[in-house]
Amino acid sequence: MLLTGEYAVLDGALALALPTKKGQKISVKNTRGSDLIWKSLTPEGESWFSADFAILDFKSNKTTDPETSLLLMKIFKGAINLNSEFLSKWNGFKVETQLEFPRNWGLGSSSTLIHLVAQWADVNPLELYYKVFNGSGYDVACAGADGPITFFSNDEEIGYTPIDWAPSFTKNMYFVHLNEKANTQLAVKDYFKKAKKRKQLATDIDAITKEMIDVSSFSKFEELIDKHESILSKSLGMPTIKEERFSDYKGCVKSLGAWGGDFALATGSKEDDLRGYFADKGYETVVSYADMIL
Numbered sequence: 001m002l003l004t005g006e007y008a009v010l011d012g013a014l015a016l017a018l019p020t021k022k023g024q025k026i027s028v029k030n031t032r033g034s035d036l037i038w039k040s041l042t043p044e045g046e047s048w049f050s051a052d053f054a055i056l057d058f059k060s061n062k063t064t065d066p067e068t069s070l071l072l073m074k075i076f077k078g079a080i081n082l083n084s085e086f087l088s089k090w091n092g093f094k095v096e097t098q099l100e101f102p103r104n105w106g107l108g109s110s111s112t113l114i115h116l117v118a119q120w121a122d123v124n125p126l127e128l129y130y131k132v133f134n135g136s137g138y139d140v141a142c143a144g145a146d147g148p149i150t151f152f153s154n155d156e157e158i159g160y161t162p163i164d165w166a167p168s169f170t171k172n173m174y175f176v177h178l179n180e181k182a183n184t185q186l187a188v189k190d191y192f193k194k195a196k197k198r199k200q201l202a203t204d205i206d207a208i209t210k211e212m213i214d215v216s217s218f219s220k221f222e223e224l225i226d227k228h229e230s231i232l233s234k235s236l237g238m239p240t241i242k243e244e245r246f247s248d249y250k251g252c253v254k255s256l257g258a259w260g261g262d263f264a265l266a267t268g269s270k271e272d273d274l275r276g277y278f279a280d281k282g283y284e285t286v287v288s289y290a291d292m293i294l
Contacts, residue, residue: 033092078131106262111139177285182261
């Protein structure tokens with residue numbers, strides 16, 4: 001979960017990110033064949049994607065989704081580019097991945113996959129990510145983190161730092177699923193095309209993140225959340241999620257990551273009232289901070 005820094009992190013702003021408890025796992029077994037047999041499972045163990053790849057060129061002999069196969073091919077080739085020994089032995093593989101969260105939650109099925117394949121290939125996860133995607137990479141950093149981190153990426157360096165971020169008001173923080181899945185890659189492209197005064201945006205959001213790291217007051221936290229939303233709204237030329245959907249809500253509501261989908265952060269002091277409000281609006285999936293964040 002990108003608590004601060006969405007979009008602006010692409011222009012060098014410091015971001016505060018929160019790894020989730022649920023992720024993805026992988027099983028890799030050698031086989032006597034010469035193909036790479038891949039299967040992806042839901043949390044319930046049902047297959048949502050499968051394909052057979054020829055290890056020679058990674059073209060899929062058969063697949064349930066050509067687009068996903070193409071993504072995997074890019075990941076394999078990126079990993080080999082970083083480590084020529086990866087998949088170089090003359091044997092096949094049977095690979096099985098399983099998500100620990102519903103696919104439409106948008107908690108990072110691609111970023112956790114990148115991190116898992118990087119471990120398998122013995123390469124740097126962020127380097128592999130940049131071979132395949134054009135985002136910031138904060139979510140890949142989160143995939144290997146044990147708790148909250150700050151993340152930055154600019155023309156000169158990329159880095160992340162584990163931090164001790166555990167304010168007392170996390171009990172008043174909830175994650176509301178917006179019943180839509182945002183396309184991060186498209187959102188990134190739109191940002192580069194449409195965002196105004198990006199350098200100033202990065203400076204402003206960077207300052208908010210630095211304040212957020214040390215915030216201890218719940219009221220100050222909510223003030224920073226509203227300020228973050230307002231600044232991004234003006235730069236993107238888009239209404240905030242609260243203006244668009246929850247204008248009568250008394251607490252704060254903040255987009256997390258690409259605007260328009262996945263999860264939003266909501267603050268509130270009475271959990272039953274908060275859950276009731278969002279349920280009445282048609283948003284049944286509300287997860288507490290304690291249940292969501294690692």
